[in-house]
Amino acid sequence: MGFLVGLLFGLVAGLAIVVLFVRSENSRSNLRTKLATTVAAFARMTVEDSRKILPAEFYPSWVVFSQRQKLTWLNQHLTKIWPYVNEAASDLIKASVEPVLEQYRPVILSSLKFSKFTLGTVAPQFTGVSIVEDGADSVTMELEMQWDANSNIVLAIKTYLGVSLPVQVKDIGFTGVFRLIFKPLVNEFPCFGAVCYSLRKKKKLDFTLKVIGGDISTIPGLADAIEVCMPFDTSYAEHDTGCY
Structure with missing residues (x-):
């Protein structure tokens, strides 16, 4: 009887650990996906987009927006x-x-x-x-x-x-x-x-x-x-x- 109870408890505990691990990995995957989406959105931003999001007075003095493009x-x-x-x-x-x-x-x-x-x-x-x-x-x-x-x-x-x-x-x-x-x-x-x-x-x-x-x-x-x-x-x- 004790053996069966221990076996049942082990199965339940193992299943719970697997479920928690899967949920944790899914959560981390979702966070990575959101982070990648955010980084991609910032990469597509233009200078005008940056100026709309953050006014000029909030930029540090060393940030300069040049009107010249690289060639x-x-x-x-x-x-x-x-x-x-x-x-x-x-x-x-x-x-x-x-x-x-x-x-x-x-x-x-x-x-x-x-x-x-x-x-x-x-x-x-x-x-x-x-x-x-x-x-x-x-x-x-x-x-x-x-x-x-x-x-x-x-x-x-x-x-x-x-x-x-x-x-x-x-x-x-x-x-x-x-x-x-x-x-x-x-x-x-x-x-x-x-x-x-x-x-x-x-x-x-x-x-x-x-x-x-x-x-x-x-x-x-x-x-x-x-x-x-x-x-x-x-x-x-x-x-x-x-x-x-």
Whole structure:
């Protein structure tokens, strides 16, 4: 009799433990499902959704909502095609900049031209893009670019005294914001009449001058002239906005 009672008690206790374990696992599974659903909902949230849920005054000072979007995909493709861009753009930039170099040439020099000009193997990186609302008949896009180039640029400099010095421009570092304007918008493909471009803001422009076999100090004002004539200079780009 005692054996049967013990057996019955063991079965009931074991069944109760199994039921409690199953209920506990189901509860944990439901909690994990709800947590995953909540995390997925937060992952789909946009900046505007965040601002609606929590007002700006509740955010800490280090939280900044940038209007610029990342362009990882564009940088990846630009890196792939950069060898071809380098070859095509080098000749174009050389032909465009040489007249500007001549315009700002120091009086002591008789000639200031490029003997070598290649943009190098390092592609520029676009760090952000934003859309500027400026009218219903156009679309304005601003691209922020950063470029630490390994360009091979050599200037062939001649003075009126007959001195010839090759000057290498190296270690170019540039950060700026380019503006593209698609205007006017039309109802035929590609849906805009022209594209205008300009350099809206130059944040940084650094470079190093190295005279091959000479002293840079023998040519006063050369560094200033080159900085003015660089194709990324703000004063040059803003006044020479291009349209296609």
